[in-house]
Amino acid sequence: MRKYIFILLVINYCTSCTSPNGEQLSRTEKRDHILKNIVPPTISQNAMLLTDFGAIGDSLTDCKPAFDEAIKICKEQKGGKIMVPEGIYLINGPIHLASNVCIELQKGSKLVFGSAPSDYLPVVLTSWEGTFLYNYSPFVYGYQLENIAIIGEGTIDGNARDSFSKWAEHQKESQLLSRQMNHEDIPLPERIFGSGHFLRPHLIQFFECKNILIEGITIKNSPFWCVHLLKSENITARKVKFDAFNRNNDGFDPEYSKNILIEDIDFNNADDNVAIKAGRDHEGRKTGVSSENIIIRNCRFKGLHGVVIGSEMSAGVQNVFVENCTYSGYCKRGIYLKSNPDRGGFIRDIYVNNVEFGEVEDFFYITAYYHGEGKGFETDIRNIFVDNVKCRKATNAGLVIQGYPSKKVSDVYFSNVHIDSCATALSFTNTENIVFDDIVIGQEVKIPSHAK
Incomplete structure (x- = not known):
């Protein structure tokens, strides 16, 4: 099995948002503001x-x-x-x-x-x-x-x-x-x-x-x-x-x-353990009520997929926080964001922090072309923040992003990602501004060897 290591240091990417009065809110401030309303x-x-x-x-x-x-x-x-x-x-x-x-x-x-x-x-x-x-x-x-x-x-x-x-x-x-x-x-x-x-x-x-x-x-x-x-x-x-x-x-x-x-x-x-949706196709776009302000924390995943967004999400999904979760058994995919060009809508401002999986097929997967079908209503997928996540084994792929040619997946930030082993480390198509900071896939490479 091939081993991969990626250690890319990127400085000053922002995981904050703007409040109505123009102030910048950090991830935790944004989450805590939502919690006050629940x-x-x-x-x-x-x-x-x-x-x-x-x-x-x-x-x-x-x-x-x-x-x-x-x-x-x-x-x-x-x-x-x-x-x-x-x-x-x-x-x-x-x-x-x-x-x-x-x-x-x-x-x-x-x-x-x-x-x-x-x-x-x-x-x-x-x-x-x-x-x-x-x-x-x-x-x-x-x-x-x-x-x-x-x-x-x-x-x-x-x-x-x-x-x-x-x-x-x-x-x-x-x-x-x-x-x-x-x-x-x-x-x-x-x-x-x-x-x-x-x-x-x-x-x-x-x-x-x-x-x-x-x-x-x-x-x-x-x-x-x-x-x-x-x-x-x-x-x-x-x-x-x-x-x-x-x-x-x-x-x-x-x-x-x-x-x-x-x-x-x-x-x-x-x-799916949690599947966040927002209507299908024409009716979802017509209804126009996004699913938003959803916090999933301290859970133990077991089943087909841990957390899913889509595929019926035509009115949009935003402000989702998955944090401090682990697994109690097998999941086919850990985190799975899926849409296709029949849906439209958006997936944005998704935060995944302190999450761990054992053995999966795919660890983190985004696709804008689910089932390889659809046309005319591409989904805008952007502003995804993944920090401090671990996976023991991905039998197929570690990190997958599949954008659409006319609407690329953009602004995805991975930091502190550790996957012990997987068949394919990365598979990114039709993407832009994908940022890595402290990524280890496979066995970490440490002090370089030297000639004897």
């Missing part, structure tokens, strides 16, 4: 037991009516905390949340969702792979709500391995129809899916919500994406554990959303 909701002290509404944790009794009644009472009383004691609770249909409601899954409790598709009808307004449409309800759904929380030491189990997950084999026709509706700007009321279609519902979705807390719970066996944060803001997710191995079981998918803190998470997903 405040978890206050949890209601109006506590009630789900079992008082007829729920039985015997894995057989349908407890959806109990949830519906408890949430109704919470709405009437302007808020409440629904406590779910130890037991296995079958839920045949979706839980539709209300503002000022907290669900506390106590230790030993598990919500197991039923697998009959008809239980998740009528259709609700949602989004699927970056296109707004009406589809089966997400299993836990919040629409235009405030001050909502799901906390505790219990589990939400989508129970989808042998049911909804298998729909992926039959989804192509409906998937292509949704994209056609997107590109042709078909009116939203005409985008009706649900029965007769095979677009899998999300496990948890917050849509146009604000002030959200997800803490402590375990999430497993999702039908599709696990937690979809759609057009929402002020979100805290911490100490969540994932055990999700079905197809497209992303962990967190922020989309058109902002002011998000994802911290101290144990990922174990069959797909």
Whole structure:
């Protein structure tokens, strides 16, 4: 295996930004300014037991009516905390949340969702792979709500391995129809899916919500994406554990959303751990709401990819901080930024600091030509700052940047990067102003040998 060493000293590149009053903010100042705007909701002290509404944790009794009644009472009383004691609770249909409601899954409790598709009808307004449409309800759904929380030491189990997950084999026709509706700007009321279609519902979705807390719970066996944060803001997710191995079981998918803190998470997903999105193609550009101000820290990655931006990101992604994270198992790619010339939009002001991976296929990968397709709407990718990152082994490539001929990836700054071994150290095409400072790929070369 070839070994490479790159030690290029570059002085005075700037990782700061400008505040509205013209002052320069450092990376940490910018991050801390964002953190001030992320405040978890206050949890209601109006506590009630789900079992008082007829729920039985015997894995057989349908407890959806109990949830519906408890949430109704919470709405009437302007808020409440629904406590779910130890037991296995079958839920045949979706839980539709209300503002000022907290669900506390106590230790030993598990919500197991039923697998009959008809239980998740009528259709609700949602989004699927970056296109707004009406589809089966997400299993836990919040629409235009405030001050909502799901906390505790219990589990939400989508129970989808042998049911909804298998729909992926039959989804192509409906998937292509949704994209056609997107590109042709078909009116939203005409985008009706649900029965007769095979677009899998999300496990948890917050849509146009604000002030959200997800803490402590375990999430497993999702039908599709696990937690979809759609057009929402002020979100805290911490100490969540994932055990999700079905197809497209992303962990967190922020989309058109902002002011998000994802911290101290144990990922174990069959797909992306965090995938930041902002709409697909025409509709994303038309919506024009960027995903921004997202902090991912102190997490342990395991799954397909650690942190991904794209590929549905047509409204743009900016101000993302990935810091103080490590790995608990294999990831195909560590950090992955992807778009193509169908998307447009931008990816900018991305900060990766103090991050470590073990064995991966590719360590750090940027592509503006994802799947080698698209035309007419190139993505502007710039201002990427990577500092103090490590990887033990990259079986394919260490650092990859693939720009587009008419829109090069620019202004990417690597410092303190150490990769112990990899097949290909660097692969940069259609790039400009890529800056290195203290890069070691392979075994570090020290004092030069001399003639004897």
